[in-house]
Amino acid sequence: MRCQLTAAIFFLACGVAGAVPYYVDCAAANDNGTGTSAATAWKTLTRANSAALLPGDQLLLKRGCSWTGPLNLSRPGNSTNPVYVGAFGTGEMPRILNGNSTNVSITASYVTVESLWAHSDPVRLDPGCANQPVGYRAGFVFSANAAYGTLLHVYSTGHSTGGQISTGSHHCRVLNSRFEDNTAMQVLDNTNPDNDAGAFGFLINGSDNEVAYNSFSNNNAWCSYDYGIDGSSVEIYQAQRNRIHHNVSANEGTFTELGGSLTNDNVFAYNLVTSAVTRCIFLNVRGAASVWGPNLNTRVFNNTVYLTGSQSQGLICGEGCGPSILVFRNNIIWAEWKGAYVDAQPTASNNIFWNTGGNPLIQNLVLDASSRRADPLFRNGAAGDFHLLSGSPARNAGNAAPVAEGFTLDLDGVPVPSESIVDIGSYEFSASIGVFRPILGNRDFAPFAVRGKHSRILFLKNGRLFYDGLGRGQIP
DSSP, X not given: OBOOOOSSOBOOOOBOTTOOEEEEOTTSSOSOSOSSSGGGOBOOHHHHHTOOOOTTOEEEEETTOEEESOEEEOOOOOSSSOEEEEEESSSSOOEEEOOSSEEEEEOSSSEEEESOEEEOOOSEEEGGGTTEEESOOEEEEEOTTXXXXXXXXXXXESSSEEEEEOTTOBSOEEESOEEEOOOOEEEOOSSSTTOOEEOEEEEEOSBSOEEESOEEEOOOEEEETTTEEEOEEEEEESOBSOEEESOEEESOSEEEEEESTTOBSOEEESOEEEEOOTTOEEEEEEOTTSTTOOOXXXXXXXXXXXXXXXXXXXXXXESSOSTTTEEEEXXXXXXXXXXXXXXXXXXXXXXXXXXXXXXXXXXXXXXXXXXXXXXXXXXXXXXXXXXXXXXXXXTTOOOSHHHHTTOOBOTXXXXXXXXXXXXXXXXXXXXXXXXXOOSTTOSSOEEEEOOOTTOOEEEEETTEEEETTTSOSEEO
């Protein structure tokens, strides 16, 4: 047994004796080398795709290189020794471009993919719909045969879906990654009034997965025949028991939409969602009267939502909403038009609703004594600082439900609760938190995965260590 240190990720992963690193360099002369060192690297993805990787082996792609996709990862690892696919050298992430349908295809279990950039150019443009890009293209896909896989620090742009966990895939994790400008529609036509689809940051069709500590931005189709605009950060269809937490979403048409009668027991917690898109929505969940429902036991805790579009909506729960469909607690919803619409009362408590005019529309949702229309008193919401001021009505006003679900850290990594009672929203009040900016905007960071009490993901940037992938909690 040996512990290994790679150029891309620093972690204790005591692998099987004899585990081998293989190198791929677009500047190599050919594929005739052994591939077991940078000096004997292979040149093409064709050779990399055929590599007989064993548990614990590494496939390392040269930074600054680009290849036409796909990269096909079909060799499994195991629970103690995953196959690892990452980067070596310096410069931008290795790029996989314009695969026929998928750029990085993962068809085996126990595969970890880190620090790769997948990108697709438009397949075609629809001149009848404002030259909207059309055509199925996916960045990173776990197929039906893939389980216990991990995406870490990947970057995905230009697709109809930045990433996907397919039906039958399970127990996969998508962590500390960026999905942005995935603007293509995979279905766009003017014959069916309710079938346009695409522009997903991430699409989940499998069960028991985790999507956490990621950044989503501008995953929007600007023209849809059916809906005007379309797109979402995280789309869930026919999938169960997924946990979507500690993500940051900016300028999306929808943060999350659930569909399918098999979609149940999904949890959304400690996400920060901001958007200026005119008709943006935080959450759309359906009851049994919908062809897309029922989405049973959807649980939504401690999200901070700041939607400034003139027709923005926070919560939509229709076509048979109720306590069996939705549990909605400890959320701050700032939506300029409609804070909430339900057609029957879900389980809801400890929520705050507000807008610029001080009177957000709330339709049919009965606010109990623990919920209110009130200014949440952000430190500076207009400037993107959604920490709470000391006098915030969200402070010490929450329900303990997120702790019972296993969420013991807020979006900053501050313990929940930081005082005697859980706060409302994605940030616990803390007088010691300074103003930090996310580092996910930098594609070229040096990540460290560290196992500790809370299994946090740590980052190194400019000689300083940050936790949870959001750059908001500096470790001295």
